[in-house]
Amino acid sequence: MRRYLIRRLLLLVPLLLGVSLVVFLIMHLSPGDPAVLMLGQDATPAAVAKLRAELGLADPLPVQYVKWVGRIVRGDLGRSLWTSRPVFDEVLERFLATLLLTAASVCISVPFGIALGVAGAVARGTALDAGLTLLTIAGISLPVFWIGLVLMVTFSLHLGWFPALGMTSPAGGTSADVLYHLVLPAVTLAAPSLAIIARITRTSTVEALAQDYVRTAFAKGLPGRRVMLKHALNNGLIPVITVVGLQVGQLLGGAVLTETVFAWPGLGTLLVRGILARDFPLVQGAVLVVATLFVLVNLLVDLSYAYIDPRVHHV
Amino acid sequence: MRQMWRVLGLILLSLAVAAGAPLPAGAAGKTVVVGITADAVILDPPQVLSATDRKYAMNMFDGLVEQELGSFKIAPALAERWEVAKDGHSYTFHLRKGVTFHDGTPFDAEAAAFSLDRVINPENPYNKFGRFIYATTRLGQIKSVEAVDKYVLRINLKAPYAPLLDYLANDGHIVSPAAIKKHEKEIAANPVGTGPFKFVRWERGKRLVMERNPNYWKGPSKIEQLILVPMPEAQARLIALRTGQVDFIEGVPPDNLADLKRDANLAVAEGLSPQVWYVVMNTKRLKPLGDVRVRRALNHAVNKEAIVKDVLKGTGTVAVGPLSPLLAPYAASARDVTVYEYDPEKAKKLLAEAGYAGGFDLTLSVPESGTGMQSPLSMATVIQANLAAVGVRAKLQNYEWGAYQKVRREGDFDMAAFSWTVGIGNPDIILYAKFHSTEQASAQHPSYNNSYFADPEVDKALEQTRIELDEAKRVALYKQVQKKITDSADHLWIDHETTLVAMNKRIRNFKIHPQIHYFWSVDAN
Numbered sequence: 001m002r003r004y005l006i007r008r009l010l011l012l013v014p015l016l017l018g019v020s021l022v023v024f025l026i027m028h029l030s031p032g033d034p035a036v037l038m039l040g041q042d043a044t045p046a047a048v049a050k051l052r053a054e055l056g057l058a059d060p061l062p063v064q065y066v067k068w069v070g071r072i073v074r075g076d077l078g079r080s081l082w083t084s085r086p087v088f089d090e091v092l093e094r095f096l097a098t099l100l101l102t103a104a105s106v107c108i109s110v111p112f113g114i115a116l117g118v119a120g121a122v123a124r125g126t127a128l129d130a131g132l133t134l135l136t137i138a139g140i141s142l143p144v145f146w147i148g149l150v151l152m153v154t155f156s157l158h159l160g161w162f163p164a165l166g167m168t169s170p171a172g173g174t175s176a177d178v179l180y181h182l183v184l185p186a187v188t189l190a191a192p193s194l195a196i197i198a199r200i201t202r203t204s205t206v207e208a209l210a211q212d213y214v215r216t217a218f219a220k221g222l223p224g225r226r227v228m229l230k231h232a233l234n235n236g237l238i239p240v241i242t243v244v245g246l247q248v249g250q251l252l253g254g255a256v257l258t259e260t261v262f263a264w265p266g267l268g269t270l271l272v273r274g275i276l277a278r279d280f281p282l283v284q285g286a287v288l289v290v291a292t293l294f295v296l297v298n299l300l301v302d303l304s305y306a307y308i309d310p311r312v313h314h315v
Numbered sequence: 316m317r318q319m320w321r322v323l324g325l326i327l328l329s330l331a332v333a334a335g336a337p338l339p340a341g342a343a344g345k346t347v348v349v350g351i352t353a354d355a356v357i358l359d360p361p362q363v364l365s366a367t368d369r370k371y372a373m374n375m376f377d378g379l380v381e382q383e384l385g386s387f388k389i390a391p392a393l394a395e396r397w398e399v400a401k402d403g404h405s406y407t408f409h410l411r412k413g414v415t416f417h418d419g420t421p422f423d424a425e426a427a428a429f430s431l432d433r434v435i436n437p438e439n440p441y442n443k444f445g446r447f448i449y450a451t452t453r454l455g456q457i458k459s460v461e462a463v464d465k466y467v468l469r470i471n472l473k474a475p476y477a478p479l480l481d482y483l484a485n486d487g488h489i490v491s492p493a494a495i496k497k498h499e500k501e502i503a504a505n506p507v508g509t510g511p512f513k514f515v516r517w518e519r520g521k522r523l524v525m526e527r528n529p530n531y532w533k534g535p536s537k538i539e540q541l542i543l544v545p546m547p548e549a550q551a552r553l554i555a556l557r558t559g560q561v562d563f564i565e566g567v568p569p570d571n572l573a574d575l576k577r578d579a580n581l582a583v584a585e586g587l588s589p590q591v592w593y594v595v596m597n598t599k600r601l602k603p604l605g606d607v608r609v610r611r612a613l614n615h616a617v618n619k620e621a622i623v624k625d626v627l628k629g630t631g632t633v634a635v636g637p638l639s640p641l642l643a644p645y646a647a648s649a650r651d652v653t654v655y656e657y658d659p660e661k662a663k664k665l666l667a668e669a670g671y672a673g674g675f676d677l678t679l680s681v682p683e684s685g686t687g688m689q690s691p692l693s694m695a696t697v698i699q700a701n702l703a704a705v706g707v708r709a710k711l712q713n714y715e716w717g718a719y720q721k722v723r724r725e726g727d728f729d730m731a732a733f734s735w736t737v738g739i740g741n742p743d744i745i746l747y748a749k750f751h752s753t754e755q756a757s758a759q760h761p762s763y764n765n766s767y768f769a770d771p772e773v774d775k776a777l778e779q780t781r782i783e784l785d786e787a788k789r790v791a792l793y794k795q796v797q798k799k800i801t802d803s804a805d806h807l808w809i810d811h812e813t814t815l816v817a818m819n820k821r822i823r824n825f826k827i828h829p830q831i832h833y834f835w836s837v838d839a840n
Binding site: 031041046050054148165167170263265266276278 | 542
């Protein structure tokens with residue numbers, strides 16, 4: 001177990017090096033010059049050259065890459081081209097908001113997703129199952145910004161139950177205020193994951209219900225509820241956990257659309273701003289942080305298999 | 316399993332606790348909340364580059380001179396009056412007395428000189444803590460700044476420079492020297508000026524909170540607190556306004572204008588903007604576009620009125636040239652320039668004359684979105700249909716805004732849609748960059764003259780306007796330039812965007828400015 005863990009953690013190094021190279025190349029080779037974007041209509045050739053030199057963009061690309069990686073090894077993610085602030089601070093500031101949104105949406109999508117999936121599996125072939133299938137397909141296919149706007153129009157504009165957007169009231173607010181503002185974006189963000197989890201739970205539970213050990217459990221007279229929760233669901237959950245892990249990893253990278261619609265100050269909006277402005281160090285640093293988290297979350301998921309399913313052992 | 320939920324719940328709760336912060340004491344009172352399309356980046360005026368940052372910063376600062384609300388006319392601000400030396404080499408400003416910065420330090424010639432010197436003088440010990448692009452561009456003609464007397468400031472120029480006051484109003488805001496020394500690099504996030512509102516706190520991505528400056532020299536504002544909140548999504552911003560979460564928004568989509576005007580609780584303010592939306596023709600790449608008859612034909616082919624009325628729902632003014640009427644007295648009116656009325660028959664005749672009776676093919680490049688681009692794809696689609704009606708087959712090619720800048724500055728297109736916002740009352744910035752022959756764009760020399768316009772007389776006139784201090788003569792020179800430009804027909808000047816903001820009716824006395832929302836004059840119920 002420990003050796004497995006160490007091996008997986010060591011694998012992080014080449015993986016992140018690869019990620020760093022890819023992000024660096026994508027950012028630097030795609031057309032668009034941060035100096036030109038910053039200067040706008042004042043972008044005379046002389047001003048652009050001066051600014052590029054100040055920003056450290058005048059060096060050849062390989063030199064820039066080596067300098068950047070050298071700094072990262074020393075724990076320095078560099079400074080944003082636009083704000084001149086340390087990238088680490090920028091990312092950290094936004095990360096809390098993204099983490100909160102992600103945690104809330106997982107709290108909604110996982111229990112409801114599993115519940116709907118199990119309900120569909122138990123009632124398979126009935127009108128309820130068909131209705132749930134339709135609902136989950138809608139959840140998967142409807143664009144999340146549309147869901148967000150519909151929720152906003154319904155629950156904020158017409159019913160007035162929740163604030164339309166932001167993380168707190170305009171002047172700032174208490175924790176209760178934050179939770180109140182969290183509801184609509186969290187539900188929006190949860191919708192597609194919830195639907196996917198429901199679909200997968202349904203499929204894997206239907207499969208599990210057809211297994212011999214489930215039949216045996218029923219045969220020895222165990223109550224249906226117990227068979228469902230103790231026997232069928234436990235095995236049915238393995239693929240669900242994989243999906244949840246992937247979703248969480250993705251969400252941590254910032255739910256770009258949801259964050260934009262709800263003016264949620266998370267990593268997604270930061271990354272979009274960075275990409276549009278060609279803020280190279282900001283995007284590179286943020287992507288590295290996100291990639292690391294993604295890998296760690298997936299490692300956690302792999303480890304949790306052993307916890308859920310005693311047949312899995314990591315050697 | 317149950318344990319897991321407990322853990323998740325705990326995480327959620329602790330995150331919410333960390334994210335929330337109790338309201339600071341005394342934050343109540345008359346508050347106005349404003350929804351802005353993006354977050355701020357820098358709040359130190361001389362370092363501000365984007366129009367968005369200006370909106371966040373400028374309610375906290377004053378310049379020596381300022382733009383009158385609703386126009387670009389220069390008015391006294393921290394300087395009560397000024398004199399220009401006969402040779403045009405220096406400006407002497409007589410400063411307002413009794414003004415203090417928000418940190419309590421006095422404003423005088425010494426302070427103003429230090430604040431400006433920090434920007435233009437690389438030797439100033441605090442110059443290295445900021446990035447001052449305008450020091451070499453807009454303010455590049457300033458040689459030195461000196462305090463002649465306690466309340467007399469002199470700006471010495473390298474050469475006579477007509478746009479100086481315009482640029483001082485736009486980019487010469489005075490920052491507290493004490494704050495500059497105290498905050499060093501962090502001055503970018505700790506603005507201290509003399510303006511109507513004082514900085515309270517800035518939570519990036521969430522809000523910028525300001526409170527009124529009770530000692531403001533024009534008199535204190537009637538509102539006690541001003542909060543600017545970034546809200547990138549247009550529809551969400553509208554909902555926030557309608558639910559009362561914010562009092563004021565910018566960036567109203569044309570399609571929602573009619574709805575907003577019907578809402579009894581809301582008011583809409585409209586004003587001219589200094590922007591122009593245009594299609595430029597590269598006269599050096601596609602043979603037909605090198606022929607002035609063809610270019611005039613294309614000008615006659617496009618129905619600008621229909622674009623403004625149907626696509627933009629009236630949120631624009633049909634253009635006759637590059638300068639918005641807001642740039643009076645320099646902007647040419649229809650009388651001063653060659654106007655191409657919508658006339659497809661005339662267009663076909665001109666094309667036939669030029670030998671293109673059967674039309675020709677071209678590519679029309681257009682960005683998906685971008686600063687001042689209004690509704691680029693819909694507008695370009697109408698232009699495409701208009702051109703097709705006279706036999707010119709245009710293929711639309713769209714770009715992301717950042718990538719599009721390269722296309723623009725290297726002239727890599729047949730025809731391309733762009734916009735230009737002249738942030739000051741002086742047309743030099745657009746006309747010189749787009750029409751002086753030395754500004755022709757290429758991969759080796761990226762610049763803005765991407766129609767490859769070249770006319771020695773225009774060059775001479777443009778150079779003359781920079782040093783001519785007689786306004787009447789400058790106006791005549793600029794009109795002559797605009798006439799030449801429209802004669803050459805190498806641009807389709809489509810429209811000037813309307814500046815559009817919407818607010819709750821509890822906001823009173825708001826006066827619109829083309830680019831910045833000033834809240835000093837505002838009162839609220």
